Amino acid sequence: MTAKARNYLLISIAVFFFAALLVVVCSRKKAERPEPEILSKTAEDGASAEFIKVKLFYYSELSNFLQPVYREIQVPEIREELYKKFIDLLLAGSSGLIIPVPDGVQLRSVYYLQKMEMLVLDFNDNLINAFPGGTAAELEFIYFIVDNICYNFKEIKKVKILSGGNENKTLAGHIDLEKPFFPDFNWIKSE
């Protein structure tokens, strides 16, 4: 091996170590929550409108963490409508990824309690009636909803979940649903 070749070899090793170092440092970072990107675009009616870029997170069979997907939402005049649009978009899903929500579940209404920094989501009765059971499934549903909302809308600090307009004790016999949930971003930590 010539001196030049050895030089290249060792520089390559150094670059590899640098890359490994970057991977180690980056892997320690928890999910950061950037400000949502605001875009000015043309709406369906041809007029100029404001859109925000949101990051939706879904489960997959291949990972223990929620995987990101980017979407854009036209910003309506009423704030609560934006939240409703966001949840509807979330429930629509993304190809190849898992939505931890029973079939037939729809959002009935949304209430934003500004002083409490809390979003109240009222789903239809299917949430309870069609829930498959299991602690893991309950936690998957709860943090899918709560983390997605709190990640994208920083003004919301906690989320309360209703079904059919009522408070429920649990979804399927495990997690206490009477209190609101704070996000746990460990579910969306990048792997």
Place this chain on the structure above:
Amino acid sequence: MDSLLDAGSIPAASTGIFLRFMKHNIKTSTIFISILFLFQILNALSIDFRSFDHEGFTRIVFAADQSFAFSVRNLPGQLQVRLPKRADFRAQSITVENSRLLERVTHEFKDDNSIFTVFFKGDVTVNKNFVLEKPFRVVFDLVKSEKISVLPQSSPEKTTNPQETPPAPQAAEPAASKSKPIETICIDAGHGGEDLGALGKSKLQEKNVTLQISQKLKKLIESKTGLRVIMTRDQDSEVSLNSRASIANNQQAQMFVSIHVNSSFRKSAYGSETYFVSLQATDPEALELARKENQNPEDPGETIKNDELKMILWNMAQTEYIRESSTLAEYIQSELNELLGTRNRGVKQAPFRVLMRTAMPAVLVETSFISNSAEEKKLQNEEFLDKIAFALFNGISKFIYYYNNIVK
């Protein structure tokens, strides 16, 4: 063949090339070494040490922001924890102030090992050692040597804890007391009646599996220990979550084990996990208090002293038993992992409604996934259910030994 190098000669050849290169390419070598040095600095392991005197034992904790391998040596009057790498520590020697059992902790780097030595005051024994995650912590519970009576047995056949069955309790009396050894255990078979629980692909029902495991566990505990076992249900009947906690409290149970089978939207999910309760607070400040209570129970600086405030915030009986519940969960999960040989999903926390109102150490065990076809098949096998009951029994036995030593 001449062109083939034997395995032993490869490192020697590489080292020779490397040294020749270092000699002739000083500039590049300097950059390379600097990069390696920078890597070492950024990747350095920083160890924090904490200790706290609890009632009946002293807990010491080695914490770091990343996991690390370690080995432990028990020596007369001291405990050594060795890490096979360089680790940073705040001083070479620290005197532990106001500790019942600890004198000082020293740190040295020798033969590529970081060695932490904890010096004791008098005869001290490690009663328990376990690892916690997020952040990574190696925990030791220490007791005065005379506290140890009989070592816990890993096999239930060998467990010797004969106790007379206590008289039936009076319902009006208060629930579990921390001041007496464990005499009564409550087993909670999850779901029942119209509440089927989770369903498997082949229509296996969670409520039936949980009842089978619970009955097996009851038999094991009664026959091996003579302790009193109460069940929240012993047939296919529906019992509300509040009633389950109420049964345990009114019967003065001193341990509550809720048995479940898991289900996930991810069909590939499998393995066992054990939960104890997490506290859902109603505002950020209370959440911060809850987080401190849950994450660092061993840290005196973060212990909440205002009990009244806690009860106003959470109004939950289980608040008083978080630490014991955490220990019980660790013992059970460790046994499930060892005996079932399935994926260890670990000890976790969540706000379980059935656990919140129990005034005793309480855990909820998710033995395996009925939503996973392979595990559903196993759950239909009597031998597998026996193994689960056996693992639960082992974990419970170890907790009883630990708990009874504390309340002596």
